[in-house]
Amino acid sequence: AASGTFMEACKDKRAWVLFVIYGGCFGVELTMNNVAALYFTDYFDLGLKEAGIIAGLFGMMNIFARSLGGFMSDKFGIKYGLQGRVNWLGTALFLEALALIIFSRTEWLPVAIMSLIVFSIFVQMSSGATFSVVPFVNPKAVGSVSGIVGAGGNAGAVAAGFLFKGDLPWPDAFAILGASVAVIATLIFLLRFPAEKPAQQALGSLSDSVA
Numbered sequence: 752a753a754s755g756t757f758m759e760a761c762k763d764k765r766a767w768v769l770f771v772i773y774g775g776c777f778g779v780e781l782t783m784n785n786v787a788a789l790y791f792t793d794y795f796d797l798g799l800k801e802a803g804i805i806a807g808l809f810g811m812m813n814i815f816a817r818s819l820g821g822f823m824s825d826k827f828g829i830k831y832g833l834q835g836r837v838n839w840l841g842t843a844l845f846l847e848a849l850a851l852i853i854f855s856r857t858e859w860l861p862v863a864i865m866s867l868i869v870f871s872i873f874v875q876m877s878s879g880a881t882f883s884v885v886p887f888v889n890p891k892a893v894g895s896v897s898g899i900v901g902a903g904g905n906a907g908a909v910a911a912g913f914l915f916k917g918d919l920p921w922p923d924a925f926a927i928l929g930a931s932v933a934v935i936a937t938l939i940f941l942l943r944f945p946a947e948k949p950a951q952q953a954l955g956s957l958s959d960s961v962a
């Protein structure tokens with residue numbers, strides 16, 4: 752029954768780990784979409800047009816970065832199995848965090864723009880890498896796991912948004928957010944899959960369950 756598969760998904764800690772991880776990538780991406788233009792107007796004295804163009808570069812990376820994250824995950828999965836996918840996800844998250852911290856500390860516009868673009872690439876690659884792991888958590892409850900993980904993005908955006916509501920300077924808010932993502936990246940150590948299942952076998956079991 753559908754309710755049974757949903758309860759199975761809820762009982763799997765890996766689904767909730769991915770919930771938090773997705774909050775640390777897609778949730779942070781949503782937050783940046785909301786504040787990027789204002790940040791460049793307030794802290795770099797740019798006009799709304801210039802700031803909007805720069806903020807648009809952040810979203811433009813979506814054209815390829817999210818799918819690239821999934822593509823890279825497939826490559827690591829084929830070569831190293833499911834743990835390869837997980838390790839790639841952790842790496843992408845850590846590089847996302849590093850780029851965001853650099854962005855938060857720079858006061859020189861060219862470096863800020865470059866670090867924003869690098870951050871954009873890795874935050875969206877992390878989102879793609881997250882959902883490349885989702886089908887392997889519970890092949891019989893892929894939809895339920897996807898729902899739980901997807902909700903983490905909105906929850907992460909709400910949580911991150913509070914950093915920009917008070918009196919905290921926005922550079923410090925970005926730095927805290929970057930440090931938080933770095934901590935979230937360590938959660939990949941809680942994502943464990945049966946060692947005897949390489950990616951090809953896992954894909955096969957997934958296909959069997961769908962058929």
